[in-house]
Amino acid sequence: MSTNHLLEIKNLKIDVRVTKAKRLSIVDTASLIIEPGQIIGLIGESGSGKTMLCRSLVGTLGRRGAYIASGELKFDGIDLITAKQNVWNEIRGKRIGYVPQSALAGPNPVMTIGAQLAEAILQDENFPKSDVEKRSLELLNIVQIRRPETVLKQYQHELSGGMKQRVMIACAIAQQPQLIVADEPTTGLDVTVQAEIMDLLKQIRKDFNTSIILVSHDLPLINEICDDIVVMHAGTTVEKIPSKSIKASKHPYTIALYNSRIDLVEPKGQLKTINGQPPSVGSWPEGCRFSERCDFAKDQCRVKQDLPLISIGSNHQTSCLRHDEIAR
Amino acid sequence: MNIIEAKNVSVTFDSYGDIIKAVDHVDFVLPKGQTIGIVGESGSGKSTFARVLSGLQLPTSGSVTFMEKPIQNGKNTYEGALRKEVQMVFQDPYGSLNPRMRIIKAIAEAIRQHQGLDKKAAKVAALDLLESMGISNLDAQKFPSKLSGGQRQRASVARALSAQPSVLIADEPTSAIDQSAQAQLLGLFNELIKKGLSIVLVSHDLGVIRYLSDYVYVMKDGVFVESGKSEEIFNNPKEDYTKKLISSIPGHSIK
Amino acid sequence: MKTRITKFKDWLALPGGFGIFAGLVILGVMVILGIVIPNFGPYKSDEFIGDPFMPPSWQHPFGLDQLGRDVMTRTFSSVGIDLGVAFLGVSIPLAIGTIIGILLGLAKNKYVLSLVGSLIDGINAFPLLIIAVAMLTFLGSGLKSVVIILAITNWARYARISRTRAVVVSKQNYIEAAKTLGYSKRRIVLKHIAPNVSSETVAYALSDFILVIVVVSGLSFLGLAARPPMAEWGSMIADGRAFLAQSWWLVIFPGLALCWSAVSLSFIVEGISRRDRGI
Numbered sequence: 056m057s058t059n060h061l062l063e064i065k066n067l068k069i070d071v072r073v074t075k076a077k078r079l080s081i082v083d084t085a086s087l088i089i090e091p092g093q094i095i096g097l098i099g100e101s102g103s104g105k106t107m108l109c110r111s112l113v114g115t116l117g118r119r120g121a122y123i124a125s126g127e128l129k130f131d132g133i134d135l136i137t138a139k140q141n142v143w144n145e146i147r148g149k150r151i152g153y154v155p156q157s158a159l160a161g162p163n164p165v166m167t168i169g170a171q172l173a174e175a176i177l178q179d180e181n182f183p184k185s186d187v188e189k190r191s192l193e194l195l196n197i198v199q200i201r202r203p204e205t206v207l208k209q210y211q212h213e214l215s216g217g218m219k220q221r222v223m224i225a226c227a228i229a230q231q232p233q234l235i236v237a238d239e240p241t242t243g244l245d246v247t248v249q250a251e252i253m254d255l256l257k258q259i260r261k262d263f264n265t266s267i268i269l270v271s272h273d274l275p276l277i278n279e280i281c282d283d284i285v286v287m288h289a290g291t292t293v294e295k296i297p298s299k300s301i302k303a304s305k306h307p308y309t310i311a312l313y314n315s316r317i318d319l320v321e322p323k324g325q326l327k328t329i330n331g332q333p334p335s336v337g338s339w340p341e342g343c344r345f346s347e348r349c350d351f352a353k354d355q356c357r358v359k360q361d362l363p364l365i366s367i368g369s370n371h372q373t374s375c376l377r378h379d380e381i382a383r
Numbered sequence: 384m385n386i387i388e389a390k391n392v393s394v395t396f397d398s399y400g401d402i403i404k405a406v407d408h409v410d411f412v413l414p415k416g417q418t419i420g421i422v423g424e425s426g427s428g429k430s431t432f433a434r435v436l437s438g439l440q441l442p443t444s445g446s447v448t449f450m451e452k453p454i455q456n457g458k459n460t461y462e463g464a465l466r467k468e469v470q471m472v473f474q475d476p477y478g479s480l481n482p483r484m485r486i487i488k489a490i491a492e493a494i495r496q497h498q499g500l501d502k503k504a505a506k507v508a509a510l511d512l513l514e515s516m517g518i519s520n521l522d523a524q525k526f527p528s529k530l531s532g533g534q535r536q537r538a539s540v541a542r543a544l545s546a547q548p549s550v551l552i553a554d555e556p557t558s559a560i561d562q563s564a565q566a567q568l569l570g571l572f573n574e575l576i577k578k579g580l581s582i583v584l585v586s587h588d589l590g591v592i593r594y595l596s597d598y599v600y601v602m603k604d605g606v607f608v609e610s611g612k613s614e615e616i617f618n619n620p621k622e623d624y625t626k627k628l629i630s631s632i633p634g635h636s637i638k
Numbered sequence: 639m640k641t642r643i644t645k646f647k648d649w650l651a652l653p654g655g656f657g658i659f660a661g662l663v664i665l666g667v668m669v670i671l672g673i674v675i676p677n678f679g680p681y682k683s684d685e686f687i688g689d690p691f692m693p694p695s696w697q698h699p700f701g702l703d704q705l706g707r708d709v710m711t712r713t714f715s716s717v718g719i720d721l722g723v724a725f726l727g728v729s730i731p732l733a734i735g736t737i738i739g740i741l742l743g744l745a746k747n748k749y750v751l752s753l754v755g756s757l758i759d760g761i762n763a764f765p766l767l768i769i770a771v772a773m774l775t776f777l778g779s780g781l782k783s784v785v786i787i788l789a790i791t792n793w794a795r796y797a798r799i800s801r802t803r804a805v806v807v808s809k810q811n812y813i814e815a816a817k818t819l820g821y822s823k824r825r826i827v828l829k830h831i832a833p834n835v836s837s838e839t840v841a842y843a844l845s846d847f848i849l850v851i852v853v854v855s856g857l858s859f860l861g862l863a864a865r866p867p868m869a870e871w872g873s874m875i876a877d878g879r880a881f882l883a884q885s886w887w888l889v890i891f892p893g894l895a896l897c898w899s900a901v902s903l904s905f906i907v908e909g910i911s912r913r914d915r916g917i
Contacts, residue, residue, distance in 0.1 A: 074651050101561045216425070243558070245424035245587055250631035272561050275633040315566055317590040318632075322613060323573055326594075328566040332531075439814055466820040473811040481812045483833040492829075493819050539815070546819055 059132035061233060061266055062089040062112070066363060067126035069107050069116065071336075079337050081107045081121065083290045084374075086364050091233065092264040094256070096277030096298070098312070099287035100333045105270050108287070109236050111135075112268070113153045114143045131233065148178050152227030154220070154237040157244050161219045162211040168222055169207035175229035194225040197262075198255060217248035224255065231263060238270045253280050274312055283370065286312070289334050289344035292364060295372045305367060305378040307351045343376065351377065386550060386581050387413040387436060387469070392445035394431050405431040407605035408445070413550065418572075418582040420596030420613070422589060422628070428605040430474075433554045433585045437471045449550075467497050470543035474555035476535035480527040486513065486538050487523040493545035509545075516541045516571060533564025537571060544575075551575065552583045557591050569594060589632050593617050601625050657909025664902035668895070672717025681708040683715040683869040691885045701887035703878065712869035713891050719870050720899070723781055724850040727788035728843050734789065735796025736839045740832060742797065743804025758801070761794035767853050771862065779862040784854060795846070796839050803835045844910065848903045855896055871896045 069082035082104040089095055099105045110116050111123060114135070128135045130146060138146070147153075155161070162171055172191040176182055182190075188207075195203035198221040211219060220240055227235055237256065241249040257280065259265055271277050277284055278298050286294045286309045294306040304310050311329045320326055330348045334340060341359040346352040356376055364372040367379075375381070389411040396403045405428045413419050413436075423429040434440035436447060438460030447454050449468060454460050461469060473479045481489060490509035494500060500508060513523045516537040518530075527535055536556060543551060553572070557565040572595055576582060586592050592599060593613060600610040601624065609622040620626045649655055681687055685707060692702040700709035742754050761769070769791050770784065777783040807813065808831060816826045857863035858872030866873060871892040878888025 100563060246589065247424065247627055247631045250633075253633075273633070274562075279633040312562075315562065317566070317569070317594050320594065322594055322596075323576065326566050326570050326573075328570065329563050332563070434814075437818055439817060461818075461820075466818070469818070471815065471818050473814070475811055479811040479815065481830050481834070483837065484830075492821075496819060496821060542815060542819070 063129040065127040068124040070124040072120040096281035103287040104290040149230040152232035152235045156239040175226040305373045395443040420592035420599040423602035427602040467546040470548040476532040497546040532560040654909035654912030661905030675714040715869040727850040730789040731792035735793035739797035739800025743801040
């Protein structure tokens with residue numbers, strides 16, 4: 056029984072090399088802890104840094120000129136920041152799986168589904184080639200694809216959006232990873248398909264004790280599926296709270312997100328929008344980056360300072376300075 | 384009174400020998416001043432139907448009337464003075480604006496087409512209109528690629544409104560933008576409704592449909608499987624498909 | 639308030655900036671010398687000045703050729719010819735091809751589509767140099783013929799690009815919006831479709847420019863384009879080839895000039911493409 060958390064991120068800072076001299080921070084003071092078998096929701100507006108954070112977990116930051124500037128990132132005790140290629144090769148795709156955003160990526164258009172599943176399965180060099188087909192069918196059954204034998208021979212364009220995502224999930228779980236990072240896996244898919252994919256993820260967690268990080272901008276969705284919710288704003292994790300306690304949030308941003316839900320408003324009623332736009336990378340204000348949009352902010356919030364997550368209860372952390380004054 | 388009526392409309396496509404019935408003998412009305420929602424999943428035919436209503440797609444059979452006048456004349460639709468009355472806003476904010484035209488020019492062009500103003504007056508009117516949509520004078524001078532998805536959608540709405548239409552058909556206007564931009568766009572629609580605009584809202588997002596619509600049609604495989612007042616559909620769905628849709632909304636499965 | 643220098647530095651720092659700048663400078667040097675030396679220099683390009691095969695010296699930095707003419711003057715006289723012919727050989731096909739491509743992309747008539755489409759595909763099936771050589775035997779050689787041939791055939795490459803692009807653009811939402819807004823067909827084609835199509839064909843034209851310079855020089859080398867006594871890189875290289883071992887300056891300098899032009903243009907094209915990609 057390991058005493059390590061499955062995933063431990065502490066005050067992570069991710070910068071991007073814009074030009075030879077210029078650096079921009081995309082993620083700053085982000086913290087997150089996951090244990091085995093947990094489903095964590097990561098929510099934030101576009102530009103919050105949630106996708107960059109996911110990339111750091113699968114080691115694909117380098118492709119965009121991004122790099123980890125400071126902080127800690129440990130997976131099952133292994134330091135991922137200093138990890139060399141050979142360590143990453145054992146982790147990426149094998150112990151950490153990745154499901155991409157449905158609208159963007161998906162299966163490789165020039166390979167059959169069977170070929171891609173085989174590739175995912177054979178990431179384990181010791182896996183006997185003769186068992187690949189059996190395992191492929193097994194995986195397609197787990198993700199509830201009907202007629203898996205036919206699908207193995209098909210190409211990506213012959214499948215619906217929902218089926219493509221199921222295939223991506225099948226590839227992600229091929230090596231029975233301990234952690235799956237799902238970056239907006241159902242954005243753009245029909246609502247009935249979304250519900251099915253979410254049920255599938257819950258089933259996978261139940262059957263294999265896999266932890267899942269589910270990234271989304273859809274709060275009701277995260278609220279329903281995830282055990283805990285981590286809220287990101289302008290590159291920082293501002294709150295971690297159990298789903299069922301979302302109404303007892305102690306951070307103005309989370310509260311504002313919750314209140315702006317469209318299903319809480321009566322038809323044609325007054326929508327509570329969050330003032331302004333999230334500050335864009337490169338023009339983050341000093342102190343609390345939500346202060347300019349926050350109805351609750353006072354001068355002390357705008358002073359230049361670090362705002363790490365503070366623990367305020369069992370499994371509840373917030374970075375709001377004035378959290379004890381938030382009454383609910 | 385009904386501002387738009389569609390009777391027995393069908394749209395059939397011939398794709399490499401396969402006959403596809405995108406829209407199958409459908410009836411529809413848009414009463415003046417109301418917002419009608421058409422909800423359906425991908426492949427339901429709702430976008431094709433929306434394009435028939437706006438005149439971009441000719442129906443294979445059936446007819447559409449605007450204020451009791453047929454919109455189609457031979458291969459043309461909405462001829463002459465009718466054309467301005469029905470405008471459309473599309474799903475994809477990236478393809479909705481000419482990438483080589485500054486926002487202000489695109490809007491001014493539409494204003495000059497419909498409001499008969501000269502170049503200078505049209506520019507001023509365009510800036511005003513954009514400002515009322517939350518796009519600053521500074522942003523109006525930019526090219527679409529420099530604006531956010533939400534801003535682009537609002538610019539598209541501004542362009543549509545330049546024609547001073549009585550009907551706005553919105554095909555998945557919020558699907559490609561994030562939550563706060565969605566809220567802003569919906570607030571904008573709300574204000575337009577209060578000013579008397581009739582809207583046809585097509586979406587797969589039930590929350591958006593529920594928020595804005597007075598009456599809802601549920602579409603599946605080219606037909607309307609159910610229709611009714613908004614509260615009825617959401618609180619008391621009758622058809623299995625409608626029930627399935629509603630129970631798939633996060634938070635609703637608890638009901 | 640940004641000064642001119644800081645604005646320039648910002649432009650330079652953007653992706654591709656250095657490449658475009660370097661390319662323009664290198665090309666600029668060539669163009670300036672191409673204007674100054676033939677017109678203001680001491681010698682004429684067809685003047686017999688001294689003994690044939692005189693090696694490079696202070697008075698004649700590039701030496702004298704087989705007929706005693708100054709190689710430097712001749713090399714730089716060619717700049718105007720090669721760049722000028724290339725310019726015509728690109729701009730005319732660009733205009734013709736873009737227009738035909740747009741019309742084809744928007745056409746609905748089955749016969750027009752297959753007829754013109756086949757013509758375009760047919761022409762595009764052959765490399766430019768081959769077609770040029772073949773047609774020059776009919777039209778007779780000479781630079782004028784080359785420009786005509788380029789106009790007649792090169793347009794097809796632009797038409798293919800502009801036709802595909804026109805089809806894609808015409809399906810975009812902003813074109814549909816233009817229709818519901820009641821814009822005339824003429825307005826839609828000229829103000830909305832054409833600018834979005836020509837951005838691609840103009841981009842292609844920049845790299846085509848390099849190709850055409852090399853093709854023109856190649857044809858001159860074969861004796862089909864520029865003819866003696868005209869000073870042109872390709873024909874100078876052809877004439878000097880036989881003497882390469884002893885009098886290398888007859889070939890090397892025009893060769894270097896050709897490379898210099900092609901390389902500088904490549905820098906510019908690569909810089910522009912990097913800027914578009916945002917690297």
